[in-house]
Amino acid sequence: MRLPIVCPSCESALKVSQMKCDNCNTEVNGNYDLPLYLKLSRDDQEFILEFFLNSGSIKEMAKQAGNSYPTMRNKMDDLIEKIHQMKK
Amino acid sequence: MNMNWQLIFNPFSKFSEYRLVFGGIFLTFLGTYVGFFCNVSYYGVLDIHLLDSTSFLRVLIENGINIGAVLVILFFLGKILNTKTRVIDIFNTALWYRLPIYLISLISRLLLSKDFKEKTAKLLENPESVFEDKLELFYSGFFALLTAIFAAYAIVLLTNGFRTATNIKKWQHFVLFAFALLLAEGVSKFFISII
Numbered sequence: 282m283r284l285p286i287v288c289p290s291c292e293s294a295l296k297v298s299q300m301k302c303d304n305c306n307t308e309v310n311g312n313y314d315l316p317l318y319l320k321l322s323r324d325d326q327e328f329i330l331e332f333f334l335n336s337g338s339i340k341e342m343a344k345q346a347g348n349s350y351p352t353m354r355n356k357m358d359d360l361i362e363k364i365h366q367m368k369k
Numbered sequence: 370m371n372m373n374w375q376l377i378f379n380p381f382s383k384f385s386e387y388r389l390v391f392g393g394i395f396l397t398f399l400g401t402y403v404g405f406f407c408n409v410s411y412y413g414v415l416d417i418h419l420l421d422s423t424s425f426l427r428v429l430i431e432n433g434i435n436i437g438a439v440l441v442i443l444f445f446l447g448k449i450l451n452t453k454t455r456v457i458d459i460f461n462t463a464l465w466y467r468l469p470i471y472l473i474s475l476i477s478r479l480l481l482s483k484d485f486k487e488k489t490a491k492l493l494e495n496p497e498s499v500f501e502d503k504l505e506l507f508y509s510g511f512f513a514l515l516t517a518i519f520a521a522y523a524i525v526l527l528t529n530g531f532r533t534a535t536n537i538k539k540w541q542h543f544v545l546f547a548f549a550l551l552l553a554e555g556v557s558k559f560f561i562s563i564i
Contacts (some may be wrong), residue, residue, distance in 0.1 A: 343385075344385075347383065348382060349384060350385070350386060351381070351386075351534055352382040352533060355536040358453070
């Protein structure tokens with residue numbers, strides 16, 4: 282099941298209000314921010330994961346995705362810019 | 370963008386830089402031979418002029434000047450706009466944008482008669498004579514339309530190549546790109562005129 286990161290009604294960022302232990306059923310309630318990585322879209326998260334699994338080689342990622350190196354590097358630069366904006 | 374359309378209009382986003390370089394160099398020699406075979410002068414970044422005769426070496430030098438002017442000026446601008454711009458990506462753009470220009474050179478010899486220039490000069494003196502040879506008129510009109518389409522295709526390849534190499538998105542950057550092309554046109558025409 283995909284974790285929703287924005288409100289389906291107003292599209293604002295969602296927060297974590299409840300977590301549950303599957304083992305003893307303990308529930309924790311609060312108002313927690315989602316970690317930055319989880320605030321990214323599914324595609325962006327997969328892109329970062331792929332980058333990590335390819336030992337940080339954009340060239341290798343481009344080869345696997347069937348894209349050119351500058352296309353992949355541009356995607357990476359756009360994602361870095363997006364994260365910088367989110368951190369502000 | 371659909372995969373096939375992307376290959377036609379932005380091959381720079383799909384193919385590796387080395388395939389583009391080797392293919393582009395082959396294309397340049399092929400295009401030079403086409404220019405020589407069709408007696409064409411590549412007088413400017415986006416120009417072709419029909420001649421009575423030319424030499425392979427001259428066409429090769431003209432081609433080299435056009436590619437060099439685009440490479441140097443766009444690389445300089447690309448570095449200003451994005452420091453990560455690589456020379457190989459701009460080089461590929463400069464090699465491949467010429468594909469439609471080579472094609473129109475070939476088509477010009479297939480569609481236009483050998484005495485086309487004389488006929489055009491005669492036409493300018495006596496505009497009514499345009500209706501005398503309707504087939505020639507049709508060919509000329511069709512050629513003009515094809516030239517416009519192929520010139521637009523060359524600009525699309527240049528734009529997509531530069532955009533892929535530099536990741537530009539702002540309209541101001543595209544305006545600078547247009548000015549850089551005009552500058553490359555002027556520079557290439559200057560150097561070709563002195564050879």
